[in-house]
Amino acid sequence: MINELSAxxxxxxxxxxxxxCVEVGIGDDAAALRVSPGKLLLATTDCQVEDVHFRKxxxxxxxxxxxxxxxxxxxxxxxxxxxxxxxxxxGFSVNEDERFLRGLIKGFKSSEEEFGVKLVGGNLSASExxxxxxxxxxxxxxxxLVRRSGALPGDAxxxxxxxxxxxxxxxxxxxxxxxxxxxxxxxxxxxxxxxLALGRRLALSGAVTSMIDVSDGLxxxxxxxxxxxxxxxRLHLSQIPISRxxxxxxxxxxxxxxxxxxxxxxxxxxxxxxxxARRDEVQEISRALDxxxxxxxxxxSEPALTVLDPGGDEIDINRRGFIxxxx
Amino acid sequence: MINELSAxxxxxxxxxxxxxCVEVGIGDDAAALRVSPGKLLLATTDCQVEDVHFRKxxxxxxxxxxxxxxxxxxxxxxxxxxxxxxxxxxGFSVNEDERFLRGLIKGFKSSEEEFGVKLVGGNLSASExxxxxxxxxxxxxxxxLVRRSGALPGDAxxxxxxxxxxxxxxxxxxxxxxxxxxxxxxxxxxxxxxxLALGRRLALSGAVTSMIDVSDGLxxxxxxxxxxxxxxxRLHLSQIPISRxxxxxxxxxxxxxxxxxxxxxxxxxxxxxxxxARRDEVQEISRALDxxxxxxxxxxSEPALTVLDPGGDEIDINRRGFIxxxx
Numbered sequence: 001m002i003n004e005l006s007a008x009x010x011x012x013x014x015x016x017x018x019x020x021c022v023e024v025g026i027g028d029d030a031a032a033l034r035v036s037p038g039k040l041l042l043a044t045t046d047c048q049v050e051d052v053h054f055r056k057x058x059x060x061x062x063x064x065x066x067x068x069x070x071x072x073x074x075x076x077x078x079x080x081x082x083x084x085x086x087x088x089x090x091g092f093s094v095n096e097d098e099r100f101l102r103g104l105i106k107g108f109k110s111s112e113e114e115f116g117v118k119l120v121g122g123n124l125s126a127s128e129x130x131x132x133x134x135x136x137x138x139x140x141x142x143x144x145l146v147r148r149s150g151a152l153p154g155d156a157x158x159x160x161x162x163x164x165x166x167x168x169x170x171x172x173x174x175x176x177x178x179x180x181x182x183x184x185x186x187x188x189x190x191x192x193x194x195x196l197a198l199g200r201r202l203a204l205s206g207a208v209t210s211m212i213d214v215s216d217g218l219x220x221x222x223x224x225x226x227x228x229x230x231x232x233x234r235l236h237l238s239q240i241p242i243s244r245x246x247x248x249x250x251x252x253x254x255x256x257x258x259x260x261x262x263x264x265x266x267x268x269x270x271x272x273x274x275x276x277a278r279r280d281e282v283q284e285i286s287r288a289l290d291x292x293x294x295x296x297x298x299x300x301s302e303p304a305l306t307v308l309d310p311g312g313d314e315i316d317i318n319r320r321g322f323i324x325x326x327x
Numbered sequence: 328m329i330n331e332l333s334a335x336x337x338x339x340x341x342x343x344x345x346x347x348c349v350e351v352g353i354g355d356d357a358a359a360l361r362v363s364p365g366k367l368l369l370a371t372t373d374c375q376v377e378d379v380h381f382r383k384x385x386x387x388x389x390x391x392x393x394x395x396x397x398x399x400x401x402x403x404x405x406x407x408x409x410x411x412x413x414x415x416x417x418g419f420s421v422n423e424d425e426r427f428l429r430g431l432i433k434g435f436k437s438s439e440e441e442f443g444v445k446l447v448g449g450n451l452s453a454s455e456x457x458x459x460x461x462x463x464x465x466x467x468x469x470x471x472l473v474r475r476s477g478a479l480p481g482d483a484x485x486x487x488x489x490x491x492x493x494x495x496x497x498x499x500x501x502x503x504x505x506x507x508x509x510x511x512x513x514x515x516x517x518x519x520x521x522x523l524a525l526g527r528r529l530a531l532s533g534a535v536t537s538m539i540d541v542s543d544g545l546x547x548x549x550x551x552x553x554x555x556x557x558x559x560x561r562l563h564l565s566q567i568p569i570s571r572x573x574x575x576x577x578x579x580x581x582x583x584x585x586x587x588x589x590x591x592x593x594x595x596x597x598x599x600x601x602x603x604a605r606r607d608e609v610q611e612i613s614r615a616l617d618x619x620x621x622x623x624x625x626x627x628s629e630p631a632l633t634v635l636d637p638g639g640d641e642i643d644i645n646r647r648g649f650i651x652x653x654x
Contacts, residue, residue: 022445035411091376123373125374125380133416
């Protein structure tokens, strides 16, 4: 019995030896590799497995292929880079019909345009359960690379968009609540929009000290850019950005208004840190791209996560991120 | 119901549009991408799926991880390139024990040294059936890239090493014949040796017009570098290189001495074409690296595959390569 975090730790221990041509190895959103002067190659892979990450009855093959690309290129964007190429390794049953494959192809095709990438290779395997493993390759100038490490005490913590929509959308979908009134939330789950333009713009501004895409839930991903790097974070609960749709529906599922926003995964929003002095630049980027960016807390020196209620009192919160593994 | 070849055709149709930064896209051993002046980035992915490509009871986790890297880097070598980085996307059951994961890690670790690569990233997913999807990234100078296309009528056809050992080894393994006397053949199946040094040397010589690694069987892979490119091939059956161990054991399984050598997959030998005038250079490389290279036939203009018996008569052969998909 093994979980994702302890497995990752085991792997990081073994493969983190420094090597000249690897700027960033295992443990960030993407690897950053020195393959040409003046540019880093970003490489990352993300896998969607049937009955773990999705159920075939609840997503079309087009949506599934598009999502598998979206979540993979998202990691390139979270490093400040521009995705360029993808490789798709597909495992599917020999009993799958051609229409299904055509649907997947259509989804990959539309992703090429949407994300500005080109599918250049991949692999087909037989597999009882469907899986889509998408490798994304991208580029970033060394000076614009934004890593998970780099946050300093005193930095402000920001997040784009709203949180918890995807996790709530998944619950609605699982309950068969697919009518139009739930379309926004379900759409956030099935058709996540990686913040590529925002990630790139933030990186180019030089105002950002660390960045990650929120794939496993705010608290877990925040821990990755603070606690795991030796710093800590203080979050202001009242500042967590929540959509109108989330506000209206969350009480159908839980009395804890914030839990899903704090811990629900797959939002693919950008979580980043920036010195308070650069606040205006961050807000300028938000305005220019018409993407909400909310300041939700600050980096502190003690390597722990605390959440404060509107009165400034510490809340005893059940720290829990959505873990793909073991789900 | 769909098979690998028709699925591949469908995909190639959709994604083969020319784009400036893609020198080679879908349809070769690896994609070749222009990401830096003077160098092409090679990218390829290969997946091993439990009960499709392997059975857990018949291979150790170390061997499995090593093999998943070996077959992936082999595609980089078959383009004339040097593998540099790998990403490993693993799917495995939450009930897997840590010892198993440690075994996989050990296998990846030893691959780094053996193949001169660095594991720089990957992904962990839950999955009922184990799978290992390994993306390899490598480099080659544009002038040394060897593609599947390029064979010209009159070119000699060569193959390295011996053929059929891996497929026969798999049969022995499936029958539980694991005593020492079968070790060579089973070893050829479980621990394939990608011909990286040979592929590189052949590419640097400039003597090679096309190249592929024999992963799906000689006949099918030969078709890929000839018939699918508009040319054909004439094979001399008596020249097919066979190991002593294969000769001694194949009759336990089939009366057709050559079928397994012609159609059995996973040899990971190099199959390549070269003008007859450069025969001496090819043999010089064979001697220098101490790797047997055998001339097995010639490229012809008519886009068909023919096999000749020792008397020069055409053999009516059941053309069949080992197809992973639908297996």
